[in-house]
Amino acid sequence: MSLLAYAVDTLIFINIYAILALSLNLEAGTARLMNFGKVAFFAIGAYASALLSLTGLPFPASLLGGAVLAGVAGVAVALPALRLREDYLAIATIAFGEIIRLILLNERWLTSGPVGLRGIPQPMRDAVQEYQLFYLALTALFLVGVAAFLQVLTWAPFGRVLRAIREDELVAQALGKHTFSFKARAFALASALAGIAGALFAHYLTFISPDMFMPAVTFSVWTMIVVGGRGSVPGAVAGAAMVVMLERGTRLLKDYTALGVEPSNLRMILLGLMLILFLMYRPQGLIREKKYEVGG
Amino acid sequence: MLAGRGLGKSFGGVEALRDVNIEVRRGRITALIGPNGSGKSTLINVISGVYPPDRGRVEFEGRDITSMPPHAVAELGIIRTFQVPRVFRGMSVIENMLAAAKGEGADGVLSPFFARSRVKGYELSCLRRAREILDFLEIGHMRNEYAGSLSGGQQKLLALARALMAEPRVLLLDEPVAGVAPALARKIFEKILELRNTIGFLIVEHNMDVLMDFADHVYVLHRGEVVAEGTPKEVLGSKQVLEVYFGE
Ligand SMILES: Nc1ncnc2c1ncn2[C@@H]1O[C@H](COP(=O)(O)OP(=O)(O)OP(=O)(O)O)[C@@H](O)[C@H]1O
Ligand SMILES: [Mg+2]
Numbered sequence: 155m156s157l158l159a160y161a162v163d164t165l166i167f168i169n170i171y172a173i174l175a176l177s178l179n180l181e182a183g184t185a186r187l188m189n190f191g192k193v194a195f196f197a198i199g200a201y202a203s204a205l206l207s208l209t210g211l212p213f214p215a216s217l218l219g220g221a222v223l224a225g226v227a228g229v230a231v232a233l234p235a236l237r238l239r240e241d242y243l244a245i246a247t248i249a250f251g252e253i254i255r256l257i258l259l260n261e262r263w264l265t266s267g268p269v270g271l272r273g274i275p276q277p278m279r280d281a282v283q284e285y286q287l288f289y290l291a292l293t294a295l296f297l298v299g300v301a302a303f304l305q306v307l308t309w310a311p312f313g314r315v316l317r318a319i320r321e322d323e324l325v326a327q328a329l330g331k332h333t334f335s336f337k338a339r340a341f342a343l344a345s346a347l348a349g350i351a352g353a354l355f356a357h358y359l360t361f362i363s364p365d366m367f368m369p370a371v372t373f374s375v376w377t378m379i380v381v382g383g384r385g386s387v388p389g390a391v392a393g394a395a396m397v398v399m400l401e402r403g404t405r406l407l408k409d410y411t412a413l414g415v416e417p418s419n420l421r422m423i424l425l426g427l428m429l430i431l432f433l434m435y436r437p438q439g440l441i442r443e444k445k446y447e448v449g450g
Numbered sequence: 451m452l453a454g455r456g457l458g459k460s461f462g463g464v465e466a467l468r469d470v471n472i473e474v475r476r477g478r479i480t481a482l483i484g485p486n487g488s489g490k491s492t493l494i495n496v497i498s499g500v501y502p503p504d505r506g507r508v509e510f511e512g513r514d515i516t517s518m519p520p521h522a523v524a525e526l527g528i529i530r531t532f533q534v535p536r537v538f539r540g541m542s543v544i545e546n547m548l549a550a551a552k553g554e555g556a557d558g559v560l561s562p563f564f565a566r567s568r569v570k571g572y573e574l575s576c577l578r579r580a581r582e583i584l585d586f587l588e589i590g591h592m593r594n595e596y597a598g599s600l601s602g603g604q605q606k607l608l609a610l611a612r613a614l615m616a617e618p619r620v621l622l623l624d625e626p627v628a629g630v631a632p633a634l635a636r637k638i639f640e641k642i643l644e645l646r647n648t649i650g651f652l653i654v655e656h657n658m659d660v661l662m663d664f665a666d667h668v669y670v671l672h673r674g675e676v677v678a679e680g681t682p683k684e685v686l687g688s689k690q691v692l693e694v695y696f697g698e
Binding site: 339 | 498500519520521522524525529530532536537538539540541542544545548549550552553556557558559561562563569572573577581593594596612613616
């Protein structure tokens with residue numbers, strides 16, 4: 155891969171992961187819904203969209219299908235788990251992430267198992283010359299759309315109630331907020347957005363397999379929002395850029411140096427280190443959540 | 451309008467409420483007193499749906515609301531504050547206020563996109579009301595500070611302001627002016643006096659002077675039971691109350 159192609163490839167991944175980080179940020183940053191199975195919704199979007207387009211459906215319909223299915227999965231997890239105490243959501247989502255990965259591995263009739271899906275069609279493949287640049291523009295368009303949507307929503311009355319729930323759920327209830335409904339809607343919406351990210355991921359690579367959807371993905375995305383600044387929309391994007399570049403950097407390192415450590419291990423070590431450093435020295439992240447203020 | 455009938459609540463072995471009968475009416479200020487651990491906060495928690503009672507009923511305007519979830523109780527207009535002020539610490543004071551306003555259909559996921567002008571109008575009217583309330587409670591100048599950075603007394607005021615913002619029909623206030631400067635505390639009670647014809651009040655308050663001047667009806671709780679009730683004059687001089695407070 156040429157250096158330019160590598161740079162464009164990196165940017166595409168930043169766009170896709172930024173959408174994923176934005177979706178986790180809505181749940182965990184704005185509302186404190188501790189989703190530790192984020193990768194499951196990414197995977198559902200990826201597999202659903204890939205399978206739908208392999209049956210001949212056009213890209214927009216496949217992508218929509220991936221988003222809807224991920225959103226429905228979000229509702230299915232949210233309805234029981236969100237009624238329980240906060241920590242149960244964390245446990246339920248971890249379990250859900252593993253269940254989805256096992257389904258991808260074992261339900262071969264649907265997912266082809268460990269070998270994964272190949273030949274996933276790409277939108278406008280034959281119509282465009284510089285396909286990579288086209289895909290960069292496509293993912294950028296989605297990222298801008300999702301970010302703008304979430305920026306407005308976060309600072310609208312809906313987002314304000316999510317912040318109130320994050321700060322003190324019982325008080326929000328005592329002020330008349332049906333917090334379960336707000337949490338369920340936020341979780342479903344975030345899951346659908348993760349599904350969009352998954353679809354963009356699948357159609358870019360044209361090949362997906364279960365080992366791309368390990369719990370480590372969830373860990374990366376969490377690192378993105380902590381580093382970026384929990385609750386901050388631009389922060390989630392900045393965090394995604396930083397984490398993707400760090401991951402890319404460790405891979406480059408492998409090509410140019412003789413390291414004693416396996417690069418994927420080194421990547422986890424560096425991510426963990428970055429997470430700890432931010433939590434200790436800059437807990438508000440790169441871009442602190444905006445404070446709602448009014449003039450004189 | 452709001453009544454507790456035969457309310458009982460135990461925590462493990464502790465009987466926090468036993469056969470408590472209480473009534474809150476519009477037009478009068480109802481006060482709740484009693485020594486530490488006598489069950490005052492528990493009563494508010496039971497009425498507001500935070501804890502379901504073991505026995506008895508809560509009625510609001512003839513309707514049984516026992517064990518309704520807190521948000522449903524609040525939606526009826528029964529708004530409570532907490533003894534330890536619980537502000538949304540990581541949000542600005544003004545945003546605490548806006549978060550307390552009724553949603554009025556503006557708080558949907560799609561409302562800011564498909565009902566933009568309605569949301570705008572809603573926000574403006576909420577802001578206006580929020581600033582009025584904050585100014586009245588003398589914390590208007592703190593509107594852009596994080597609520598978590600307010601002093602304890604200011605947090606109490608914000609909690610009260612937020613409760614007013616929720617358009618209450620009944621306010622259950624657990625020591626609303628603890629830690630607030632006496633002059634402002636009196637000003638708040640004067641406002642409460644003004645509002646009592648539109649809002650029902652149940653107030654946990656210890657200050658005897660304040661009770662004498664502002665309360666219309668006082669309940670005395672002791673070890674989970676109502677041991678006396680009546681006008682402040684009747685109650686505060688009574689033998690039971692002296693016993694409760696100064697030893698049996
Ligand atoms: N959640 C709880 N779990 C266990 N015990 C509780 C709980 N809440 C209250 N209690 C107990 O119930 C009794 C009544 O407590 P409550 O807080 O209602 O008293 P209070 O009259 O509000 O006192 P104070 O003047 O100190 O605020 C106490 O013995 C208390 O320890
Ligand atoms: Mg108390």
